[in-house]
Amino acid sequence: MHGGGRRRLARLGTLAALAGLLAACAADQTGSVLTPAVITVPEQAPKTTGRTRSDEADHAKLVASFGGEYRAPAAHRLITEITDRLVRASDRPEESYAVTLLDSPVVNAFALPSGRLYVTRGLLALAGDSSEVAAVLAHEIAHVTLRHATARSEMALRSQLVSRVVADVLNDPVTGAQLESQSKFTLARFSREQELEADTNGVRVLAQAGYDPFGAGRFLDALQRTMALKAGNGSAAEPDMLATHPATAERIALVTRAARRIGAPGLGADDRARYLAAIDGLAYGDNPGEGLVRGRRFLHPGLSIAFEVPDAFAIENTRNAVLGTTPEGSRRLLFDQVEASGDRSLEDVLRATWNDAIEAGSVENRIVGGRSVATALSRGKDWTFRLAAIRMGETTYRMIMAAKGATDPEPAFRRWLESLRPIEPEETASLKPAHLRIVTAAPGDTVEGLARRMSVPDRAVDRFLVLNSLQRGAVVKPGLSYKLVVE
Known part of the structure; x- marks a missing residue:
């Protein structure tokens, strides 16, 4: 959960709405927030020598939306080398790309026609060797070399991407609206056929560059298993590369067939030892500045808060909320930050952020751990909810726990609520990023x-x-x- 910016008040309905929020938050977004998945921009803009001031501004905003640039010299050198090798083997060997590593645990990569290629550290952590990374990059570069969008689309939609990043991800709607009015730039979502074409082309280029063409299937398998792990925790996955692509099983079958047409397993290099050496020490998972999960504890040094969830809950930190669930999925929880003026009552905050009826007489205003808290009970058709709005300093937080059926989750909810506290300075000093x-x-x-x-x-x-x-x-x-x- 990011420390910068506060979520606008959003009204939530029944469990379906809460589940939607859980899925959206776990997908690194809420509401209309831009899904930063597979950002591939229309290809046919003519290249220029040297980048314009607008290109640099767009680059800075995109990098900021993914947590900033990640500095890892050895990994950067290797990814640049892989990219250059792929481009030389592609249908447009005269092109070149400047590689930027992004400080995001999300698994993603995307190429822009301006000659920029972005790779998240989350992708580097998941990939097992150079051929797997090369497979992803070959796919993204293929969108550019195959001219999957028109120049007019690129020019007409250019500013929309940047404006949405600024308005929704960086919480700057005014600047976002101004940028959108310039009509310059946007995200292009490729059709299913184009994605599969990029997969096939990518495998061919992968082999022509001397890499193991079966690396594409291995990476997609690892990605699918990662998503299954997250689903096993009861939360929807981050909007990684699966978000706008065809079904992963279909893609795995396609790239495996394409690799077999080239040859039997064992051809091409995977460069595993060198790849692993390059990513040794790579940051993994959440950035400490955006909150850390340590077992059942959540600690956010930037917001100076910490809490512990009840037994049996597994929690996950996402861009806009902390989500939790029990293994069988019968109980769920959400913790987030809302935008509310200090003179607005906490009861009003609860009602403004909840669409279902709050049970009459259930609202309580009290002091918990020296902090003002309003709690309430809401009963849906299939779920029972406990809600709380908490004010800590000038910031308002929200805690929601849902239990399947008519059982009131109040005992577990109370323990969770009472665990919320300011983080101690010595705890901050002891937190070590993974x-x-x-x-x-x-x-x-x-x-x-x-x-x-x-x-x-x-x-x-x-x-x-x-x-x-x-x-x-x-x-x-x-x-x-x-x-x-x-x-």
Whole structure:
């Protein structure tokens, strides 16, 4: 959950609305917030020598919307080398791209016709070798080389992308509206056929560049398994590369067939050892400045708040909210920040942000931990909700817990509410961001043993397997390198 900017008051309805919010938040967005997924811009704008001031401004806004630029010299050098190699093997070898790494855990990459290519650190963390990263980049570059949009579309829609990023992601609607009026730039969503065409073309270029063409299928499989892990936590996935692409199973089948037409598994390089060395130490997961999940605890140094969710809840930090669920999905929770003036009553905040009826006589105004709190009960058709609005300093937060059926979740909700507190300075100092550590397996090492060394909130074995492109039942091979998530 970001510390900068506050969400506007939004009215929520029944569980369907709450579930929609949960899905939207887990997808890194709420409401009309721009989905920063697979941003590929119309291709046919003529290139110029040198970038214009407008290009640089657009670049800065896009980078800001993804958390800023991520500095990792070794990884940047390798991704630049991979990109150059792919371009030389493409149908437009005269082109060139400037690579920018983005400080976002979201798995994503996109290419712009202005000659810029963006890769998130989340994608680098998931990929298992150079051929997998190259497969993603080849796909994105293919959208440009295949001329998947017209020059007129690019010119007419150019400002819309930037304005939406500014207005919705950066919470600057005034500047966003001004930029939109300039009518310059926008996001192009490619049709299903164009996505599949880019997949096929990407595999061909991947092989022509000397990389393992089966890397495309491996990466898509890892992406699909990552989404399944998030779904297993009860929250919708971030709007990663799946958001505007055809079904992943279909894409895996297509790229695997395309690779087999080129040759049998084993051809081309995957450059695994060099790739892993380049991403050793890469930041993993949430940026501490935007809040961290540590087991059942959530800590946000920037907002100076912390809380602990009840037993059985697994929580996930997203761009606009903290989401939680129990394994069976019968209880859910949401914590977010709302925009409300200090003179607005907390009861009014609750009613303004909730569409369903609040049970008569259920609103309570009290002091919890020295802070003003308003709580209420709401009963939907299939779910029962506990709501709270809390004022800490000049900031107002909202806590929502839902329980399936008619059971009031008040006992668990009360424990959660009472756990909300200011974060202590020593806690802030002790928080260490997670990062990747590349280790060499020793004789006797096992999947379970290495997974126990991971600093992850849950399902360590599953996360280790996905990160290292291993299937259930796989064995660790002495002498090979593996990714661990550590603090």
